Amino acid sequence: MQPDTNKGPASAGPLFDVVAKGASLLTGAVLVSLVVLVCVEAFLRGAFNYSLGFAEELTGYCVVFITFFGAALALRGSAMFQVHFLMDRWSAPTRRWATRIFVIIALVICVILAWKAKDLTLSSFARGKFAPTVLRTPLWVPQLIPPLGFAVLGFFLVEQFLLTFRKSGDKS
Template sequence: MRRDNTKLGPATAGPLFDFAARAIAVATGTVLAGLVTLVCLEAFLRGALNHSLGFAEELTGYGVVFMTFFGAALSLRGGSMFQVHFLLDAWPAATRRWVVRSFVVIALILCVILAWKTKDLPLSSFSRGKFAPTVLRTPMWIPQIILPAGFAVLAFFLVEQLLLTFRKTEDE
C-alpha cells in the first residue's frame, strides 16, 4: 500500500488515529527539544565552566528510548518505514494487500506479546519501590514503563495499518 505522503499526508483510518498521532508527535517533539537543550547545556557547562549537571546522561538515555519507540510508531503511520518496494510494486494490488495484512498481523501479535511481557518489569519495580542508583534516584518504573507503552503505541498504529488494507485504492 504505497502512499504519496508528500501531497496528502499519511493515510488515516479516522480521527482517533489522527489525534493520537498529533499527541505523540507533540510528545516526541518536546522530548527531542528537551534532549537537544540538555545536551547543549551539558556541553557548554563542561567546556566553558568545567562543570557537569550529573544527570544529563540519565535523562538523555530515557529520552532516546522514548523517541525510538514513539518515533517508530509515527514512522510506521507515515509510511516511511523500510519497505521492499521493487517487490511490492511488482505484485497486483490484491496480493500486495494480503502481504501487508500478513505483515501487520504478525507484527501486531509480536507487539502485543512484547507489551504484555514488558509490563511486568515496571510493575515489579513499582511494587518493590526500586530507584535508579543515580543522582536523580528516579523510580525505576518511570523509565521502564516506556517499553510497554511504546509497544502498545506501535500496536495501535499497526491496527490502523490493518484497517487501511481494507480500503479500496485507486489502482484497483
C-alpha cells in the same frame, strides 16, 4: 494556486489522527528537551568544566522514548523500510494480503513485548526499585516507556490493517 499534494499519511479515522498528533507533539517536546539538555551539558562542560550529573540519565530516557514513538509515527507515515523490488511487482491484492500478514505478525509481537514490559514495570513498582544514579529515579518511571511505546506502535499497526480494506483509489 497549486493543489495541496502533501495531505499527510493515510488515515483510518479521526481517532488515529488525534493519537498521531498527540504522539507527534509529545515526541517533538521530548526531542527539543533532549537537544537543550545536551547543549547545556556540553556548554557547561566546555566553558566551566562542570557537569549537571543527571544529563546522561535523562538523555538515555529521552532517546528510548523518541525511538519508540518515532517508530510508531514512521510506521503511520509509511516511512518504514519496504522490499520494493517485490512490493512493486506484486498486484494490489497481493500487496494488501502481504501487508495484512505483516501487521498481524507485528501486532502479536507488540502485544507480547508490551505485556512483558508491563510485567517488568509492575515488578519494579511493587518492589520499590530505584536507579543507582544521581536522580535515584524510581525504575518503573522509565520502564513505562517500552509498554507505552509498544502500545502506540500496535495502535498504528491496527490502523495499517484497517487501511488494507480500503479501495485502492481511496487515500483518506
